Amino acid sequence: MNEATPAPAPSLPALPDRLSVDPSSRFHNAAACEQDIRIRLNDKERFDVQEYCISEGWVKVPAGKTLDRKGKPLLITLKGKVEAFYR
Numbered sequence: 001m002n003e004a005t006p007a008p009a010p011s012l013p014a015l016p017d018r019l020s021v022d023p024s025s026r027f028h029n030a031a032a033c034e035q036d037i038r039i040r041l042n043d044k045e046r047f048d049v050q051e052y053c054i055s056e057g058w059v060k061v062p063a064g065k066t067l068d069r070k071g072k073p074l075l076i077t078l079k080g081k082v083e084a085f086y087r
Helices: none
Strands: 018-020 037-041 044-046 051-053 058-067 073-079 082-086
Touching: 051 082
Parallel strands: none
Antiparallel strands: 018 051, 037 044, 037 082, 051 058, 058 073
């Protein structure tokens, strides 16, 4: 009898040094954003990160419900040790 071979695990794209979830940003990567990416800042996992840069050590998160004049969330920058990984 012929045994079914397991499907190969999908290859995940390498996480970029800098990534944004905003499609209008030049740092937006649709392939990477489709996956479940987790961000850890100073050894604490953050769930509200809109943009990150590992080499410069910062993340941008929304400042509450405040919006800018274009209707996008107003972002603040938090600095520290940034780690990005797939869940």
